[in-house]
Amino acid sequence: MLRYLIRRLLWACVLFIAVTFVTYVIFFVVPANPARLAAGQSATPERVHEVEKFLGLDQPFYVQYVKFLKRLVLEGSLGQSFVTRQSVNEEILRAAPITASLVFGAMIMVLSLAIPLGIFSALRPRSLLDRLAMVYVLIGISLPSFWIGLVLSYVVGYKLGLTPIAGYCEVFSVPEAAACGGLWDWAYHMILPCLTLAIVVAGTYVRFVRAEVMETLTMDYVRTARAKGAPERTVIRVHVLRNAMLPVVTMVGMDIGLLLGGAIFIEAVFGLQGLGGTALESIGRFDLPVLQGVVIFGAIAIIIFSLVVDLLYAWIDPRIRLT
Template identity: 35%
Template sequence: MVEILFQRLLQAAAVMLAMSVLVFAGVYAIGNPIDVLIGPDATQAVRAEVIARYGLDLPLWRQYLGFLRRFLEGDFGRSFVYDLPVLDLILTRLPATLELTLTAVAVAVAAGVPLGMYAGYRPRSAAARAVMAASVVGVSVPTFWIGLILILVFAVWLGWLPAGGRGATVAVLGTEWSLLTLDGLAHLVLPALNLALFKLALMIRLARAGTLEIMLSDTVKFARAAGLSEWAVLRHHVLRLIAIPLVTVLGLEFASTVAFAVVTETIFSWPGLGKLIIDSITSLDRPVMVAYLILIALLFIVINLMVDLAYAALDPRLRRRRSAS
């Protein structure tokens, strides 16, 4: 187990190094932030001073080595636009994104897995067909369009929920959370629902496919022959067996939800990382862009490692195979 963990850490380090090169080269090939930072009427002396201050006069490979050294020291540089340390800027926006993402994923899992299992357990029923039809809509309709419809219906026509913003927050251990206030919770409903719909549809389809397969297996036949109730069969056998592929998809989907919450945060003016990266791209704030992409790559790598460890906890065959080796 320790040897496998060590191998995965070496692989993660190699992937992070490759990603840092690709991200740095790609971001620094886009535009010239000096044109955004200073006005067109600035003198050549002022332009040269600003370029030298940010190290943009150095060759690209020297800029990358400097970035890599600072990154290993935990320093992502300073934002061109906000003139703040990039890591501090990201950490101030991260709780909002995590709150939105965790809520969306929790809704998708809590509703999607039971609905998918029911659709697989009673595949010919009218309710199961309705669930699958709704999942097709959730997968097919673009997120931005659903978000606009949610705002139009629940914020404009009905006036039940706010159209954007984060609302009132409460500080817990130095971090602001909107889930703990009624106003913040009201602001969270629409963006979390918008972000959860695609994941909900995906969970329904995966759970249904797994349930259909497991219900025909010998495991379920033996459990029924032993006199177990249908509820016990579903809870103790079917759910445990479909949990392994669900954990894999859920881990990757959580990382992708954090990375691609940009559309939802932009539509609902949610002050998270997605809105920050959009603003940074618009203003060519290179340090923020590079740090964001590197941290997202690191998030995917960490979650993949956690999924591998979760495999060993869920599948006894892996534990026996590793102990035997």
């Protein structure tokens, strides 16, 4: 297990270096003059030169990247915004809880819906439930997330008035000191965005779980357990579900990036100022450090979750450690 852990950690470090390098190249080498963006379009050439020297852009590229990587690793700093002059860390820490609430809330809904539906659909193929599940899968993978969000916002939020159609409440804020706050207000505002993202993603999971369970049911060890007279409930719980759910663990880790990408559209529909909204604002005002910080933060989150999923998978199935 220790050797497997070391290999995965080394691979995560390689991915981290690759992601930061590519991101730095894209955002600070491809633009014609980042110093001009930082100083403003009306700045004089002398002012642009001063800003260029202050930012270290007059140094060789490899020196700039090493300093950037050193600041990121040792100090945990993603730089300073060109527009607001505030720390990029502060902007990301403000937006990250909103996106995290959306992503993890949606994933909980996805697993709560897709796993039971996929299992029962596989155990009763061609039944009414199976046919309805396949119709849901087709709808879920075909409709765009922003359209589903607009429909739910109009019907559930505006017409029925069951949920808010926009806004966000902090989990740990005190309602007396803010417009809203607390666990209930947070869940009340986030249920519709999470449901929108879950509807889109759950269709893929239903189909995947159904296929894995149906394939596991044909395995020799399942037929052997039935031939020995094991109760059907025990066969399903011990032999089928335990093995069929292993690939789902990997799929969850891989889909964190997909959910982060889909969260951009959901945040725009429901007026959530998460990482997606922060990235779109930084694009509009050419605030490269903020945009770079969002990309790197998202990439690091994906790397960490992939590492956790790899370790969890190896803990569940020891055979993975030998590969």
